């Protein structure tokens with residue numbers, strides 16, 4: 001793995017309605033992410049947090065059922081530029097959220113140089129809504145669809161090109177809450193999804209083997225987008241949209257260890273940690289431990 005990491009904090013909470021997820025980067029740092037990576041021999045450049053705008057009022061559905069659209073777009077454009085800058089310096093971009101709407105900017109930045117990017121979307125949700133299908137109007141439920149080129153122009157246009165990824169290069173892992181429009185889209189686009197059913201049936205090890213093979217088939221890099229709500233809420237309570245019945249902390253560790261062994265991940269983000277909803281920073285600490293495993297940490 002690339003020994004140089006650029007850490008980018010994105011204190012964004014406008015993609016959803018639970019305030020507090022903007023403190024995610026801060027509590028993940030507090031849980032020791034930089035030290036953890038340095039102990040593994042990485043050179044970490046902490047670029048600090050991006051400055052995110054504030055709307056005059058929260059949660060206004062600006063237009064087309066998209067809450068706080070303009071501020072979310074502006075922040076993602078900023079993130080895309082920051083990622084491009086980090087990559088041009090030869091570093092592995094590690095992005096800390098913030099809500100999941102920031103994946104639009106991460107992918108816009110990463111995909112600039114990788115025209116056949118693979119994506120692992122580790123999440124309880126599909127995040128495949130558009131303004132038309134979303135039951136909530138929350139943009140954190142839309143970043144994957146925006147990245148494959150669907151939805152509002154202002155979202156798909158971030159970074160100046162679209163799509164960022166091809167649906168056949170995407171794998172969703174851990175899904176257990178999908179809206180009707182998302183299910184239809186998964187079928188129409190043939191997106192590979194390992195729901196909890198497949199994880200229970202095959203086991204995490206086999207799921208990760210298959211997923212890794214899928215996202216490396218003909219691709220030129222793999223982005224990991226890990227939403228902490230993928231984990232069972234017992235193990236990661238500090239998230240805004242928890243869903244029962246997820247993979248455990250251990251299973252998720254195994255998933256990260258397999259990715260480390262295969263050495264396929266070229267950029268990553270960890271999102272949706274909300275300290276207001278957390279229990280003694282448990283979810284941020286889980287994120288840091290998982291980041292450790294992703295970057296090759298082993299007990300022996």
Ligand SMILES: NC(=[NH2+])NCCC[C@H](N)C(=O)O
Nearest residue numbers: 100125129136138140141241
């Ligand atoms: N990144 C997330 N936590 N997304 C949750 C999305 C929930 C729901 N599907 C929606 O679109 O509103």
Ligand SMILES: [Mn+2]
Nearest residue numbers: 124125227229
């Ligand atoms: Mn989610």
Ligand SMILES: [Mn+2]
Nearest residue numbers: 100123127227
């Ligand atoms: Mn998500």
